Amino acid sequence: MSAELDMEAARDSASAYLAAFHSGTVADPYAAIEHAIAAEFLAGHDIDEVMRARAASPVALLIPGHGQAIAVGSAGWLLAVGSPLVLYAADDITRQPLRSLSEEELYAADAGPATGLVVCDKPDCTACALTQARLHSRAGAYLCGLAQGAVNAAVRRVQERVQFGRPIGNNQAVAFQLSALTARLTALHALGEHVATRIEAGRTEAETVAPADASRLLAACSELAVEATTTALHLHGAFGLRSDQDAQRFYRKACAFSVRHGTPARLRLAGSTRREGSR
């Protein structure tokens, strides 16, 4: 790959990162991010015509977590992430809808006797590791976006909510929480953009971004998303709990998807070993 092409890929990746961040700020469905990554998993491998046709229709990722394999969003195909990377027809496997905090369609899937199609069985596949890093970076972007959306909503709320004769946002005890979250978000978001760019650029340059960096980034984004959305919800008062309020929507999604790829501590642990990226 030429250096020029690579810079283009880096820009694309940075813009995919920004797109994921933006979808978080408006609490769009998280499923779209994983569907896009599933397509990138398939595109990154030498697949035949049949499989390419399948990749054109929505494919959801099947990721192990909390004792079961879980997929997000409706899709005709499921791609079990790991080594080997296996594609299943949704109809071939048993699916159990889950009542998730996220308000998105989640289901536990059990492949049972279904064999599926092996997309990749190389344990040290670079395409798999790259896509896994993209997944972690974009999931991080989405979580950062949720945090930003929640902070934006809280800023508006505390400017408007009047108690004791003045907006509650005039109180430093309230304002400083949002100032601090904004600073932490800004720093982490800057790191996220940087890592997203380096993931692609690193493919040809000496200074590579290890998958570990994307996992550590995701861990930090997960923790901040839960903290920021919890604080933002609290600052809304009981009003924020209402189902028509965005504050509770950000909180639901942050909690649900912060542990989607493993708990933060688990992500950091995986990030500190060489074998990260292969499950």
Added chain:
Amino acid sequence: MNPTLTPELQLFRQELRDLLARPEVAAELAAIADVPPEECFPETVYQLLGAHQMLAPAWPRRYGGRDATAAHAAIVQEELSGHGIPDMPFINTITNAGALLLFVASAEQKARFLPPLAAGLGTMVVLYSEAEAGSDLASLRTRAERVDGGWRLYGSKWYAVQVRRAGYAVVAARTSDRGRAEAGITLFLVALDNPAVKASLVESLYPDPFYEVLLDGVHVPDCDVLGPVDGGWFVLAAGLAIERTGVDYNAKANSWLKTVAKQVEARDDAVLRDRLVSLQTQAAAGRVLAWRLVERQQEGDLNAEEAAMAKWFNSELCVKVAQLALDVGGPADATSVAMLREAPGLTLSAGGSEIMLEIIGSSLGLGGTS
């Protein structure tokens, strides 16, 4: 997760590292290892960098710099911290006082004061804080009275560091009581060897000795007035914002983390390891943010709220690293003791955390001050 540097900046960093790899650097660091902080001035290292125009590379050539950029200056800061070279004289002289002079001094003052600072031959400090005036600098009480050919200064400055070695100090004093409190303050360049200046040591937790500096009618000639008379507060407000990128605080956090990481790696403790990795990620984020501001600084486009974010984030990070060091090494470990003594000053210096949060909140339309 390092910032992406241009090839030219990478070369500069390498040139600097080659200089710092010289045997006389290691020899001096070994020699001052057990010296008390007030005596701890690595003059060989500073003069070596000065001789290569690397102490203040962003300054114009005629003042001993390289006509280079804020990014070059940030690299010097990172490498001093990274090599464990005491950087308090550098921060006070080059980053604080020197940058202020470059910003506001007359051509004659620049030509007189800057070259010895860039050469590592002299140091300079800033004396702003007083017993009753910290974050609220406009409430300062040090007075300057007009006399023939200049001014006489009366008052006392507290929490001054690096005073013993410095030839001059930038002093903020009140020159007028008319109008707003902010409008009557002037900056002066005061020779510290003047007998009317008395520095006395104040025992403190902070590792670098604190001094109280008494100004007992010290005479300052008109040629040593820095910037406009009665306009000092505005100069400082603008000057602080242009130097606040957080690079120095982040460099410290990273250098501390390097030390703590070695201790953690020697232990088989998953909890400590997890906290270390978490702080390393935060430090990487703080570094990318600080470097983004360095780029803005180069373009003359540094915005106050992002600068406040970088300062707040990176100074608070140092506190967390020091707390990890305590958990790793305990209260009698030399590493944790040094960090725990220094960290509380970092969230106070150059704008305390609450002031930073106030600036950020104000940009969000919160806090009732906007």
